[in-house]
Amino acid sequence: MKYTLLLAALLCGPAFADRQSFPPVDQADRDPSLVGFRETLLAQVTARNIDAVVAAACPDIYLSHGGDGGPEELRANLILDPETLSEEQRENADALRAEYWSDLEYTLSQPGYFDDEGEFWMPYQWQITLPASLDPELAYFVTGTNVSLRQSPDRNAPILTPISHEIAIIRDFQDGAEYQRVLLTDGTQGYMHSDFLWPMTGHRAAFVKSDVGDWQLCTFVSGD
Template structure:
């Protein structure tokens, strides 16, 4: 499912690897029909139109590791019962879906279109994938301490970094670069490598559909 794009082997200890950058390339414009489908689907998502989004999905859409998938599970996540609100359902789920569909993507060997583009990066077995984050912008400041006015140590663009203890409440995270450098980076630029990804695939009739929206390893 993922093209072979290797990050050089490294561990979370002192012996690390050279840094590598993975600039985003959106391959969607290779297929005008996919571009049109993505734009239309985003319009439906922005309108929070659950019925329309479900209609644009595969009948067996994959939504979780261990769940049943399909339209019923999708509806529970998009329009949950307030009394049984899923942890990842509701408005947060809509926002995650919208943000994922806005990301650049790539075609895999089966002709499916995956977003975000960094999902094609293959992490080494020595790295805990839950510690791996992708810097999803160019020239992101790596600072000496966790505040906006701290001295800048480096500018980081489109590479994998390690965050040992990610905090949902902290504005800045302590990160470890693959060459051993360390510092603090704003949370908004860190996309978990086990975060949400989505895939479009064509039906037997040749129509694009949303067939995967899932997070986790």
């Protein structure tokens, strides 16, 4: 079952909702076979074992909103041949490849939940249903406990309130900035360290059990 975030005209109206916290709960231990699969797959990802990671994927693994998917697309993403990139991006191939592996490893290590179909999704905050009126590109999840919301973008600035596992809105995300200006669901505004903000359109992954009872990686995708 998904959690529904209750917001009232958050971006354009005077009324705001109470703040809601979604503490992390990992449901993986409901199925020991899933725990074993995840641990093994994470070890292979950490080792950057391309063949083993591809072998763990569904025949129709979903990897993008515009691609064909499948194990060969996953392999191509993991290898990231510079010749497949535009001339402007080829010099960034090593950094892009490293980022893809890092995103996969980090996502698979997050707490997750079982959906109504028995699929296991990570991270667990993916079960939060945002209101239709909210642009998901503006929504971020605060991943820490008692993260400081500060009066200004400075680690020594006064603390307005601690934030734990809730949605924050960022109208103008600043790439590379240490702090972001955020809006909480009750209308409180301030600055939060970027390290604790996960985009709600960021990477998520799903494990699905096959007809013969084997777990497989069937989704690894980002975007709305």
